[in-house]
Amino acid sequence: MPKRENISMSVIRRLPRYYRFLTHLKEKGVTRISSTELSVKLGLTASQIRQDLNCFGGFGQQGYGYIVDQLCDEIGNILGLSNRYKTILIGAGNLGRAIATHMQFEEEGFELIGIFDSSPSKTGTRINGKIVMDTTELEDFCEKEKPVMAILCIPREGVHSILERLYSLGVRNFWNFSHYDISMRYEDTVVENVHLNDSLMTLCYRISNPNNK
Amino acid sequence: MPKRENISMSVIRRLPRYYRFLTHLKEKGVTRISSTELSVKLGLTASQIRQDLNCFGGFGQQGYGYIVDQLCDEIGNILGLSNRYKTILIGAGNLGRAIATHMQFEEEGFELIGIFDSSPSKTGTRINGKIVMDTTELEDFCEKEKPVMAILCIPREGVHSILERLYSLGVRNFWNFSHYDISMRYEDTVVENVHLNDSLMTLCYRISNPNNK
Missing domain, CATH: 1.10.10.10 (Winged helix-like DNA-binding domain superfamily/Winged helix DNA-binding domain)
Incomplete structure (x- = not known):
């Protein structure tokens, strides 16, 4: 090419x-x-x-x-879809669970190798056969497995501290469903944001202003 | 204004x-x-x-x-967030379930008034207190409740026929998580697409091409 x-x-x-x-x-x-x-x-x-x-x-x-x-x-x-970028998911709530089960990571360049949550009601449960680990295990896991991408499905408030840990563990790529502005905090990261709320509010504007094409 | x-x-x-x-x-x-x-x-x-x-x-x-x-x-x-646009959700799989529980529709201009699925394993179950209805009930429900927006959380294959029914029932606004191209089919619709796969593939490209800023 x-x-x-x-x-x-x-x-x-x-x-x-x-x-x-x-x-x-x-x-x-x-x-x-x-x-x-x-x-x-x-x-x-x-x-x-x-x-x-x-x-x-x-x-x-x-x-x-x-x-x-x-x-x-x-x-x-060109897209690099034959890669198997090692990926972890943080947050096993409704959204994280849906992302883990809904996406076909292997067809899109990624491999989901670990799921983490800090809530005792979620850790130990299984999603798609994978056991949800406690976020306290993050350091050990990352040092061993060296994931390069993290999916963030946690509320904004929880992102700051997890992000610092992930960054210091070498994770630089993020698929971000939270409203935390990762690239404002760390410039040398690659971030794809999925802001569902923004999309819904934009739709609201467009319905409310049908003449604005 | x-x-x-x-x-x-x-x-x-x-x-x-x-x-x-x-x-x-x-x-x-x-x-x-x-x-x-x-x-x-x-x-x-x-x-x-x-x-x-x-x-x-x-x-x-x-x-x-x-x-x-x-x-x-x-x-x-400006965004019109004080509206309460009546909304239905089609598809109560993992993603639909996450959307129904995760989003705060009332704060973003919408009101979720009904959830539909065609699978007997889902109909009759509850999501956030709402009973999942069978898609066969769509006509009766829409004629009575007149929703203006539909959220599509079903696979591409299923969209065509549901879309035709929704369109003929007067629904013109869509929050679309499927890969079906709604505005190509009906020009007089307002569509916000959330293409999670596209976002993930874009991330894959950006990780694979770190010099492409």
């Missing part, structure tokens, strides 16, 4: 969507697709799609289109 | 963050804040914040700053 310098985040954020859609086509047995067809199905322009893929060297042939299988694999490679 | 034409979505998406942060300040007893302080805490520039708020008529006074309580209320009003 030739190019690949500083790709803008808006391009990168479209890649998973391409990947999902191509996987879907593959499952349906589609072998080839033109950028025009792809654009119609995805609601983007064909030139946008070509531009996006050109950031990574470009695939497909003029007048022939893309080979679904191949393009899907290429995008999967 | 004077202005308020077509505000760009990027401005709107920052409002919930302002709102959350101001609520947090309020809880801590902070009564006044300058746009500079606000900007430092939020990692934005002061001029960005002033510009954003000016879209809605502007608040605060030069040299005095913002009254936390007042600005918080104003942003809440």
Whole structure:
């Protein structure tokens, strides 16, 4: 793969969507697709799609289109989905439990190796076959297993101290469901935030202001 | 509130963050804040914040700053959080269950009035005191209760038929956790997508490409 310098985040954020859609086509047995067809199905322009893929060297042939299988694999490679980044989940409440059971980590570059909670009502229970450990075990576990990513499904108040511990244990990548602003605290971290409340409030605005397109 | 034409979505998406942060300040007893302080805490520039708020008529006074309580209320009003948009949740699996118990709908403009699932193992059970209804009851329920928003926590395959039913029952607003592209199917809908898989894959890319800032 030739190019690949500083790709803008808006391009990168479209890649998973391409990947999902191509996987879907593959499952349906589609072998080839033109950028025009792809654009119609995805609601983007064909030139946008070509531009996006050109950031990574470009695939497909003029007048022939893309080979679904191949393009899907290429995008999967660009995203790095064949990795098995060791991941721990902090917080085994409703949300943490849903994330642990709902996500197919192995297909998206990660491997969930441990689940932690500080509440005695949760530690010792099982989620998807994994025993929920007490957060007091975090240091021992991390020193041994060296996870590189942590999913935070705990309330904002609890994040600060856990984050300090995780950071000092070498964890620098976070999938953050809390409202704590991790990258303001530690600049050398990679953080993807999922702010469900923000999404819901945005929806509320949009329903309340139907003329604001 | 004077202005308020077509505000760009990027401005709107920052409002919930302002709102959350101001609520947090309020809880801590902070009564006044300058746009500079606000900007430092939020990692934005002061001029960005002033510009954003000016879209809605502007608040605060030069040299005095913002009254936390007042600005918080104003942003809440802009977002429309005092609404009680009647909402139903489709899908009482792990994710749906987490959403139903985790979110504080009443504080964010919504009221969860019904939960539906098609699986006999789920219907009849309770989530947060609410009985999970069978999706066969959807028509009766919607004709009587007239929900305006539906949360979709079902797999992509199941969305198409449920969506057609909801649309014909007058539901036009969706908080969509599935991978089905609702706005491609019905243009006159308001859809907020939460694509957890996309977020995880984006994180995978960013971990795999640490030089791509």
